[in-house]
Amino acid sequence: NAGVTQTPKFRILKIGQSMTLQCTQDMNHNYMYWYRQDPGMGLKLIYYSVGAGITDKGEVPNGYNVSRSTTEDFPLRLELAAPSQTSVYFCASILTGVANYGYTFGSGTRLTVV
Amino acid sequence: DQQVKQNSPSLSVQEGRISILNCDYTNSMFDYFLWYKKYPAEGPTFLISISSIKDKNEDGRFTVFLNKSAKHLSLHIVPSQPGDSAVYFCAASPGVGYKLIFGSGTRLLVRP
Numbered sequence: 001n002a003g004v005t006q007t008p009k010f011r012i013l014k015i016g017q018s019m020t021l022q023c024t025q026d027m028n029h030n031y032m033y034w035y036r037q038d039p040g041m042g043l044k045l046i047y048y049s050v051g052a053g054i055t056d057k058g059e060v061p062n063g064y065n066v067s068r069s070t071t072e073d074f075p076l077r078l079e080l081a082a083p084s085q086t087s088v089y090f091c092a093s094i095l096t097g098v099a100n101y102g103y104t105f106g107s108g109t110r111l112t113v114v
Numbered sequence: 115d116q117q118v119k120q121n122s123p124s125l126s127v128q129e130g131r132i133s134i135l136n137c138d139y140t141n142s143m144f145d146y147f148l149w150y151k152k153y154p155a156e157g158p159t160f161l162i163s164i165s166s167i168k169d170k171n172e173d174g175r176f177t178v179f180l181n182k183s184a185k186h187l188s189l190h191i192v193p194s195q196p197g198d199s200a201v202y203f204c205a206a207s208p209g210v211g212y213k214l215i216f217g218s219g220t221r222l223l224v225r226p
Contacts, residue, residue, distance in 0.1 A: 004157070033213070042118070042203060042216035043158070058213060090157050102148045102205075103214065105157030 002026050006091050006106035013081040013113045021076040021109050023091030031094045032074040033058075033103065034066065036087040043090060049074055050096075081113045117141045118206050120217035128225050133191040135220050137204030140185065144206040148214065149178060149189045152201045161202075162189070194224045 007022045025032065030051045035043040035058075045058030049068040063085060065077040074093075078085060088110050092103035119138045127133045135149075145166035150158035164171040164178045164187070171178050177190045191198055204217040 035216075040123070040218065042120075042218040043214075044216075045213055048213060092157075102150065102160030102163060103158075105150075105159070107155070107157045 004091055004093055004104050004106035006089075006109050008109060009107070010110050011112070013078075013111065015081060015083065015113060017081050018077070018079050019081070019111075021078070021089055021091075021111075023074045023076065023106060024072050025074075025091075025093045025104070026072065027093065027095065027104065028071060029093035029095045029104070030071065031096055032068065033092045034064075034074070034076045035090045035092065036060065037090065037108075038087050046076065046089075078111075083113050085111065086113045087111060116218075117144075118204055118215050118217040120202075120204055120220050122220050123218070124221040124223070126223045126225060127194050129196055130193045133189075133194045133198065133222055133224065135189040135191075135202050135204075135222065137187045137189075137217055138185060139187075139206050141206070141208075141215075142185070143208045144215075146207045146209055146212075147178070147180060147187050148205045148207070149176075150203045150205060150216075151198075152203060152219070158203055191222075194222075196224045196226050198222060199224050 004025045033048040034046040044060045047066040049055045088108045091106040148163040149161040151161045152158040180187045201219045203219045205214040
């Protein structure tokens with residue numbers, strides 16, 4: 001049981017490049033989330049999805065896009081990378097209706113834009 | 115506009131003593147609160163939660179207290195162990211499964 005798997009773990013991008021951060025979960029969770037964590041800050045919600053085919057913006061969606069074609073996968077797309085997107089990105093999931101357990105997080109992708 | 119605030123960026127305690135981590139929130143719609151623990155180079159892991167119908171929830175060495183009138187919650191770790199050294203995030207939500215709003219975290223160091 002792998003939980004939430006994120007790839008890659010590290011990446012360096014040049015300004016203006018694009019990339020996709022991959023996230024997959026094998027727990028049949030319906031809700032999935034993308035957060036970013038900047039140094040000394042809490043986690044900020046970028047996008048989330050309540051099920052396949054449904055996505056919505058969080059607190060800091062600008063510069064990102066997502067899709068949810070399957071229950072398992074929730075990729076995050078960065079178009080035209082900017083230094084302000086240097087951060088650690090976490091994907092998380094939860095099965096709604098199951099109280100008390102919180103999200104399951106992936107181990108993160110550390111992205112540097114230079 | 116921070117809806118969830120952890121005003122102490124760091125805390126240092128002696129092994130065996132109590133660690134108290136604090137969290138304040140501003141949104142009265144929040145009714146579900148969670149604590150996460152994060153080690154370096156890992157994702158946050160769920161620690162303990164509490165809903166607004168309770169004022170206390172215990173799980174082993176960890177206890178969370180909720181004071182709704184003060185919009186304040188705290189995490190008590192007794193006794194503290196060196197392995198508890200990590201960053202602790204407080205998070206709040208208007209309901210289970212909804213978006214979580216996180217505080218900025220408190221780095222706990224438990225000294226042997």
